[in-house]
Amino acid sequence: MRISSAADGVSAFPLRSPSPSLVADVGGVIFPPHIEAPKTPLALSLEAPTESEHVPGMHAQHQSFGHRVMVVIVVLLPALGVVAAGWFTWGFGLDWISLALFAGMYIATGLGITVGYHRLFTHRSFETGRVMTWVWAVLGSMASEGPVIQWCGMHRMHHQHSDKELDPHSPHQHGGDTAWSAVKGAFYAHMGWLFASNPPGLARYVKDLRADPVVLAVSRQFVLWVLVGLALPAIIGGLVTMSWSGALLGFIWGGLVRMFMVHHVTWSINSVCHIWGGRTYESHDESRNNLIFGVLAFGEGWHNNHHAFPASARHGLKWWQFDSSYLLIKAMQKVGLVTKVRVPDAERLKAKEVKHGKLADTHQHAHAS
Numbered sequence: 386m387r388i389s390s391a392a393d394g395v396s397a398f399p400l401r402s403p404s405p406s407l408v409a410d411v412g413g414v415i416f417p418p419h420i421e422a423p424k425t426p427l428a429l430s431l432e433a434p435t436e437s438e439h440v441p442g443m444h445a446q447h448q449s450f451g452h453r454v455m456v457v458i459v460v461l462l463p464a465l466g467v468v469a470a471g472w473f474t475w476g477f478g479l480d481w482i483s484l485a486l487f488a489g490m491y492i493a494t495g496l497g498i499t500v501g502y503h504r505l506f507t508h509r510s511f512e513t514g515r516v517m518t519w520v521w522a523v524l525g526s527m528a529s530e531g532p533v534i535q536w537c538g539m540h541r542m543h544h545q546h547s548d549k550e551l552d553p554h555s556p557h558q559h560g561g562d563t564a565w566s567a568v569k570g571a572f573y574a575h576m577g578w579l580f581a582s583n584p585p586g587l588a589r590y591v592k593d594l595r596a597d598p599v600v601l602a603v604s605r606q607f608v609l610w611v612l613v614g615l616a617l618p619a620i621i622g623g624l625v626t627m628s629w630s631g632a633l634l635g636f637i638w639g640g641l642v643r644m645f646m647v648h649h650v651t652w653s654i655n656s657v658c659h660i661w662g663g664r665t666y667e668s669h670d671e672s673r674n675n676l677i678f679g680v681l682a683f684g685e686g687w688h689n690n691h692h693a694f695p696a697s698a699r700h701g702l703k704w705w706q707f708d709s710s711y712l713l714i715k716a717m718q719k720v721g722l723v724t725k726v727r728v729p730d731a732e733r734l735k736a737k738e739v740k741h742g743k744l745a746d747t748h749q750h751a752h753a754s
């Protein structure tokens with residue numbers, strides 16, 4: 386098995402605004418100097434971790450029966466909400482308030498995942514102050530995809546071992562080249578992995594986040610913020626219409642249907658965007674650029690770009706690759722809310738571009754790894 390270098394696409398990553406306080410990097414993640422970065426051999430050794438149990442802000446390493454039941458509820462309840470929304474729409478039509486609550490909550494919590502959980506906390510692709518740190522951690526938590534520290538640990542591990550044996554949610558590690566193994570792999574990458582226990586050594590990927598009191602506090606309050614994310618559209622819907630039915634529709638559309646959409650769009654980055662789409666840049670995995678999820682997932686669908694340049698705040702690296710998360714990051718930078726927005730320079734982009742006729746080599750390389 387070939388292990389992707391911890392520094393793939395990162396160590397020589399030229400920063401537009403280099404941050405002298407950040408030195409060690411792993412799979413696109415830059416760790417502050419006082420935090421020991423996880424090393425590939427450690428993560429690979431599968432040795433029994435001593436600190437993964439009861440890590441603050443993270444699920445216990447071994448999922449209890451109760452926790453698995455919770456995951457089933459979090460997966461099934463939004464699906465039931467979609468059925469209920471369909472039934473109400475069939476019977477009574479669809480009102481603008483429900484639609485607006487769905488869109489508003491989809492945008493707020495979806496960006497909470499892409500700008501907050503992913504680009505800010507996992508990859509440190511820009512910096513911000515304490516208030517914005519709190520805002521992004523809370524918005525991401527409302528998406529109900531797990532506590533922020535847990536989410537970032539899994540995603541950093543995904544980058545370090547992308548589409549290799551230790552990738553927590555690769556669609557490509559599920560048997561031979563049969564159609565059944567492809568289906569199994571796609572399902573596992575999409576949502577099957579949610580039911581697995583934490584991989585050994587996961588806690589080592591998030592020492593920097595555990596050292597941040599704001600991130601740690603929000604991570605521990607995860608369930609509270611999920612409930613707030615469900616209650617908020619119900620309260621707004623009830624107040625705007627001054628009716629219980631308005632509150633119910635707000636809960637269904639702004640809470641459950643929105644959660645269903647954000648979940649499946651995010652999970653599709655792990656499943657669809659490691660299977661279908663084009664490759665613009667060289668990366669040691671099967672990551673793909675997918676137009677549909679480039680739009681639906683606020684720029685995250687340019688996933689091959691992201692694996693080639695994991696620390697970049699910008700995922701849509703070509704002018705036509707629409708990346709709404711990056712537009713928001715740039716807008717926040719303009720008004721002084723964020724600083725040190727990292728993007729690769731033109732030279733670095735050119736060097737990694739997949740050359741004409743070299744695509745097959747890249748694929749073979751990824752398969753042989």
Ligand SMILES: [Zn+2]
Binds near residue numbers: 692
């Ligand atoms: Zn990926």
Ligand SMILES: [Zn+2]
Binds near residue numbers: 507691695
């Ligand atoms: Zn990432």
